[in-house]
Amino acid sequence: MKKSTPDSLSDASPDPLPEPERVTIDEAGRLVVPARFRKALGIRGRQQLVVGLEGDTIRLRTPSAALARLQAIARQKRRGSESVVDEFILERRAEAARD
Numbered sequence: 001m002k003k004s005t006p007d008s009l010s011d012a013s014p015d016p017l018p019e020p021e022r023v024t025i026d027e028a029g030r031l032v033v034p035a036r037f038r039k040a041l042g043i044r045g046r047q048q049l050v051v052g053l054e055g056d057t058i059r060l061r062t063p064s065a066a067l068a069r070l071q072a073i074a075r076q077k078r079r080g081s082e083s084v085v086d087e088f089i090l091e092r093r094a095e096a097a098r099d
Helices: 037-042 065-075 084-098
Strands: 050-054 057-061
Touching: 050 065, 057 065
Parallel strands: none
Antiparallel strands: 050 057
8 A cells, every 4th residue: 555645745744742751850850852752842952941740740831832822811801892991990999080
């Protein structure tokens, strides 16, 4: 049976995500992110990451991925087409008027 090849780049499937891998944390609390993970996320050189806890999981994200996640959360929390900033200012003005 002949193995099929994609006719164009759009038919090609994306690179699969790296399989989980064990890493060791050294005495100073450092760990090395394996090269194939760094490559998959486009992390090069001395780049900063955002670290967070989600349940019992430590998450490492690139700053752009962390920002996209925060923006998605903010969109979910947004009520209607109101401006969150305008709503905040109105709340603060009402609070100041009560004082």
